[in-house]
Amino acid sequence: MYISLADRPHSGSGPDDAGPGPRPGPRSGSRPGRSVAFRVAPTVVALGMVSLLTDVSSESVAAVLPLYVTGALGLSMVAYGFLEGLHQGVSAVARIAAGYAADRTDRPKAIAVAGYGLSMLTRAGLLVVQGFVGIAVLVGIDRIGKGIRTAPRDAMIQEVSQPEHLARSFGVHRMLDTIGATIGPLLAFVVLLLVPEGYRVVFAVSLAAALVGVAALILFVPNVRFSRTTGTMTHTHTTTPAAPVPAAAESAPVVQARALRPRASRRPRWRTLDGPLKRLLVAAGLLGLLTVGDGFIYLAIMSHGHLDPLWFPLLFVGTNGVFLLLAIPVGRIADRTSRAAVLIGGHLFLAGAYVAAAMGGSWIALGLALVMLGIFYAATDGVLAALAGQLSPQGRTATGIGAAQTVVAVTRLLASTGFGALWVLFGAVPTMVGAAVVLVVVLPLAWWLVVRR
Amino acid sequence: MKPVKPAHERAGRRSGLSRRARWWVLAGVAAVSLGAVGVYGVQALEDHQERTTGTSAAELALSLPEGPHVTFRNTASGEGYGMVASVALADPGGARQVSGQACDRVDVAGEYLSCLRTLRGVPTTFETQVYDSGQELGGSPVATWPLAGIPSRTRVSDDGLVATTAFVTGHSYAADSFSTETTVKGVDGLDGGPDGRDYGNLQDFGITVDGEPLTTIDRNVWGVTFAGGDRFFATVASGGTTWLMEGDLEARTMASVATDAECPSVSPDGNRVAFKVRRDSGGDLVGGSGVHWDVAVLDLASGERTVIELERGIDDQLEWLDEDTLLYGLPREDAGWDADVYSLEVEAGAEPELFIEHAWSPSVVR
Numbered sequence: 001m002y003i004s005l006a007d008r009p010h011s012g013s014g015p016d017d018a019g020p021g022p023r024p025g026p027r028s029g030s031r032p033g034r035s036v037a038f039r040v041a042p043t044v045v046a047l048g049m050v051s052l053l054t055d056v057s058s059e060s061v062a063a064v065l066p067l068y069v070t071g072a073l074g075l076s077m078v079a080y081g082f083l084e085g086l087h088q089g090v091s092a093v094a095r096i097a098a099g100y101a102a103d104r105t106d107r108p109k110a111i112a113v114a115g116y117g118l119s120m121l122t123r124a125g126l127l128v129v130q131g132f133v134g135i136a137v138l139v140g141i142d143r144i145g146k147g148i149r150t151a152p153r154d155a156m157i158q159e160v161s162q163p164e165h166l167a168r169s170f171g172v173h174r175m176l177d178t179i180g181a182t183i184g185p186l187l188a189f190v191v192l193l194l195v196p197e198g199y200r201v202v203f204a205v206s207l208a209a210a211l212v213g214v215a216a217l218i219l220f221v222p223n224v225r226f227s228r229t230t231g232t233m234t235h236t237h238t239t240t241p242a243a244p245v246p247a248a249a250e251s252a253p254v255v256q257a258r259a260l261r262p263r264a265s266r267r268p269r270w271r272t273l274d275g276p277l278k279r280l281l282v283a284a285g286l287l288g289l290l291t292v293g294d295g296f297i298y299l300a301i302m303s304h305g306h307l308d309p310l311w312f313p314l315l316f317v318g319t320n321g322v323f324l325l326l327a328i329p330v331g332r333i334a335d336r337t338s339r340a341a342v343l344i345g346g347h348l349f350l351a352g353a354y355v356a357a358a359m360g361g362s363w364i365a366l367g368l369a370l371v372m373l374g375i376f377y378a379a380t381d382g383v384l385a386a387l388a389g390q391l392s393p394q395g396r397t398a399t400g401i402g403a404a405q406t407v408v409a410v411t412r413l414l415a416s417t418g419f420g421a422l423w424v425l426f427g428a429v430p431t432m433v434g435a436a437v438v439l440v441v442v443l444p445l446a447w448w449l450v451v452r453r
Numbered sequence: 454m455k456p457v458k459p460a461h462e463r464a465g466r467r468s469g470l471s472r473r474a475r476w477w478v479l480a481g482v483a484a485v486s487l488g489a490v491g492v493y494g495v496q497a498l499e500d501h502q503e504r505t506t507g508t509s510a511a512e513l514a515l516s517l518p519e520g521p522h523v524t525f526r527n528t529a530s531g532e533g534y535g536m537v538a539s540v541a542l543a544d545p546g547g548a549r550q551v552s553g554q555a556c557d558r559v560d561v562a563g564e565y566l567s568c569l570r571t572l573r574g575v576p577t578t579f580e581t582q583v584y585d586s587g588q589e590l591g592g593s594p595v596a597t598w599p600l601a602g603i604p605s606r607t608r609v610s611d612d613g614l615v616a617t618t619a620f621v622t623g624h625s626y627a628a629d630s631f632s633t634e635t636t637v638k639g640v641d642g643l644d645g646g647p648d649g650r651d652y653g654n655l656q657d658f659g660i661t662v663d664g665e666p667l668t669t670i671d672r673n674v675w676g677v678t679f680a681g682g683d684r685f686f687a688t689v690a691s692g693g694t695t696w697l698m699e700g701d702l703e704a705r706t707m708a709s710v711a712t713d714a715e716c717p718s719v720s721p722d723g724n725r726v727a728f729k730v731r732r733d734s735g736g737d738l739v740g741g742s743g744v745h746w747d748v749a750v751l752d753l754a755s756g757e758r759t760v761i762e763l764e765r766g767i768d769d770q771l772e773w774l775d776e777d778t779l780l781y782g783l784p785r786e787d788a789g790w791d792a793d794v795y796s797l798e799v800e801a802g803a804e805p806e807l808f809i810e811h812a813w814s815p816s817v818v819r
Binding site: 063067192195196197201207211212215313 | 470478479482486487489490493494497498501505557571573574575576577578599603605620668670671789790
């Protein structure tokens with residue numbers, strides 16, 4: 001099942017291409033292109049730690065914000081719901097724009113710092129702001145920050161990782177990211193347990209985590225430059241992230257290297273999205289339309305009425321646990337076989353999760369649903385970014401990744417809305433089974449779009 | 454977990470800071486941040502203790518007031534903060550008797566007191582607890598069941614029907630939005646049937662707007678008020694429109710009575726319904742400032758609506774003090790954890806008057 005997409009089209013095979021720490025070395029494997037031992041790039045680990053801290057920061061706030069708005073501020077959630085739709089749209093636009101900007105300026109780290117920094121500032125704002133309007137604005141700015149940082153960050157991961165082990169490197173990042181997302185809400189509830197009504201203490205913890213995260217980003221993530229030139233010979237060590245350079249002190253060699261690159265090739269165009277990347281976007285959008293939020297799957301399990309609703313808020317821990325355990329192994333499988341195949345095939349587990357959720361409210365069904373949902377995320381989240389980066393034309397990685405993630409985010413939002421309608425009309429179980437069936441029917445089409453050549 | 458060091462040492466040599474120095478800077482940032490959080494946390498804990506212990510900011514009484522009284526959530530700092538309290542109807546500014554029940558929202562009718570509360574834990578959860586309200590020290594628990602989300606409204610009927618509205622986050626169609634869940638249940642065991650009465654989520658009732666079924670997915674129900682027997686009123690919202698609905702519990706139906714009405718409250722004589730109405734302050738996009746609610750009263754027989762425009766908008770389910778006066782809670786602008794209850798005459802142009810200081814969620818016990 002060797003698939004042509006498994007290799008990065010524009011990457012050379014010379015020794016200088018392999019990036020930082022991961023130096024190509026002899027390996028027992030005999031298949032061509034598989035002979036490089038996996039070594040995770042320090043930059044990937046650094047970005048993973050930054051994401052971990054940032055997720056602790058954002059998820060802890062997300063967990064208590066509704067309580068804070070109603071409990072401490074005495075406001076109605078009805079008012080709070082108003083801005084949500086707007087936020088979603090702005091975030092999607094910010095995401096693709098930031099990807100474009102990262103490619104255009106060739107300064108993904110600076111853009112990422114801007115995104116992480118913006119979100120960090122909103123944490124500080126939460127400590128100061130009293131009224132509802134202020135909070136709504138801060139939540140909006142936070143979303144924009146999240147939109148800004150994602151694509152440049154993933155493009156950096158792509159740039160510094162060994163092309164042979166791209167999905168696995170993304171797996172490392174997603175594992176750390178998910179650890180943060182799991183710790184965040186639990187930490188927030190622990191803080192509230194220690195300090196009753198200590199919402200602002202949660203915000204302080206969140207600010208501290210964000211601050212350390214941004215510091216780690218500035219200190220330990222180098223000024224990654226995208227390798228733009230086509231020939232393998234022109235790669236210099238300056239295009240690799242081996243040297244972490246603080247943003248403020250840009251060193252001379254980097255500047256030189258940039259000057260050498262032809263200007264014209266640094267300008268991303270919408271043509272970026274042509275070719276295999278376009279097919280990936282279509283497939284991702286198609287599957288996104290059949291991907292409903294986790295909330296629905298949990299609700300379907302709960303709708304059978306056999307489980308105590310008190311468990312509901314903790315279900316995400318189970319899914320995240322599976323996701324973080326499998327992110328690296330599944331990435332490894334994707335690298336060894338075909339990223340595209342794993343991405344598409346991963347959706348079989350989503351269909352499985354739908355069926356399990358429809359099965360009944362037993363602990364077995366619950367466990368199956370959570371495990372399969374976790375596998376689905378492990379097989380799709382990082383792998384999509386890896387694949388999008390790999391399929392993007394040279395120097396347009398961030399744009400390509402940003403586009404793919406925007407497509408997925410927007411189509412999933414549409415899916416959730418439409419799914420809600422079907423849920424009301426037909427009930428939980430028929431809708432879940434129906435979604436699973438349609439998903440399985442559509443998978444061959446997605447396969448044909450992305451995997452088959 | 455520490456990032457893996459690169460195998461080579463080029464890093465340190467080429468930038469301003471050595472690798473070791475960067476670790477020190479990071480450790481410094483982390484230490485300062487965590488230290489600050491610790492100090493802040495201890496301060497917050499002290500503030501909270503100050504707020505919930507010590508001398509109450511309100512005058513306390515030892516026994517339940519004689520005759521008709523108003524029961525509410527006490528928000529006076531000090532001893533008894535967050536507990537159910539009562540004052541004599543004749544002297545609302547007088548001393549309050551504080552019970553041992555901690556409630557976010559409270560309502561009393563007949564023999565029952567309905568209490569919605571937040572339970573701290575990992576994760577934070579919520580519950581409905583019903584007490585018999587022969588309460589000198591707060592009465593004894595009659596029934597308890599979990600609440601799906603953050604407490605918002607509750608009403609209890611003379612014959613032991615309990616309506617609750619909770620804000621549910623994370624359940625809904627888009628990951629970050631919210632919905633309301635409104636249920637009506639009988640106090641189990643006390644009202645005949647072994648299973649008691651459970652009408653479930655009112656969203657599943659047959660809902661009609663001007664006779665046409667409303668089947669949209671984004672419909673939300675909140676703010677139930679009982680009107681005797683199986684009859685009740687509630688708000689249904691969909692697509693930005695809100696309706697005052699009249700419902701029948703046994704028939705499991707709701708039918709629209711009027712538009713633009715939220716959180717209804719039936720008058721003691723059952724002839725009028727008071728609710729809040731949204732005033733659009735000129736398309737202000739930045740959320741909350743555009744949300745301002747005035748008070749309105751609808752005469753059910755004539756359909757005549759009296760709108761009372763308020764300088765400070767409200768966000769509460771109104772309570773009838775008598776046939777001409779409404780009560781509502783208003784959070785303090787300088788401290789959202791404290792609130793006051795105001796009274797408002799039912800006539801256009803009326804001005805709210807302070808009724809009970811440091812109080813929230815009032816319920817008149819006649």
